[in-house]
Amino acid sequence: MMECRYHCKDPDCGHCPHCGEYNYKNEIIGAMSFGKHHRQKNNINECVLTRLCWKNNVSVIGGSKRLFHYKPKTNILSWSDNRWSLTGGVYSRLGFVLEKEYSPDYIYVKGKIHKSKQSMMKSKICNKENQTEKERANELGFSRLWDCGKKKWMYKYD
Numbered sequence: 116m117m118e119c120r121y122h123c124k125d126p127d128c129g130h131c132p133h134c135g136e137y138n139y140k141n142e143i144i145g146a147m148s149f150g151k152h153h154r155q156k157n158n159i160n161e162c163v164l165t166r167l168c169w170k171n172n173v174s175v176i177g178g179s180k181r182l183f184h185y186k187p188k189t190n191i192l193s194w195s196d197n198r199w200s201l202t203g204g205v206y207s208r209l210g211f212v213l214e215k216e217y218s219p220d221y222i223y224v225k226g227k228i229h230k231s232k233q234s235m236m237k238s239k240i241c242n243k244e245n246q247t248e249k250e251r252a253n254e255l256g257f258s259r260l261w262d263c264g265k266k267k268w269m270y271k272y273d
Contacts, residue, residue: 135185137169137178144170147182152192164193164270167205183209191270197263211268219264223257230257 137145148166164186167179175181193211195203203213223230237248240255249259 135182137175137182139175142170144173145175145178145182147179147185149185149187149191161190161192162187164191179205180209186270188272190272193268193270195266195268197265203266203268206266206268209270211270213266214269215267217265217267219261221259221261223252224260225255225257228257229260 134146134148136143146166146168147164149162150165152161152163167182169175169178191211193206195206203211207213221232223232223235232248235248235252235257237246237251240248240251243251246254252259
């Protein structure tokens with residue numbers, strides 16, 4: 116799948132119920148996919164824009180809007196990462212409304228392995244007595260990698 120090669124998140128290359136691909140000269144150059152929120156699996160009134168990606172060095176004016184045509188008929192959540200876009204402009208152009216801004220946060224990394232801070236909580240990594248999450252993670256070879264904050268966006272389906 117296109118997203119597996121060009122999107123920086125850990126790829127979820129399984130079946131996607133709502134996906135759109137942008138083709139040019141029989142080559143997929145862009146993709147957008149939607150799915151359920153991993154913490155709200157039973158909420159049928161909304162889904163998440165999980166991926167929007169373009170082939171390297173490709174820019175298509177209006178391409179994201181064309182891909183958004185494949186959206187499910189429900190409210191849609193998404194998050195923009197301030198490392199890649201301070202304004203999240205593509206979301207406002209698609210009709211999303213900014214709901215919340217989040218402060219910088221961290222994940223743990225060890226080479227190409229990325230772990231959420233939730234998966235590295237003291238209770239989950241067999242920490243020693245009086246040892247902090249960070250100390251135990253460092254002992255296991257992980258370092259904290261900070262982001263620049265995120266924005267939460269909502270598209271209301273009418």
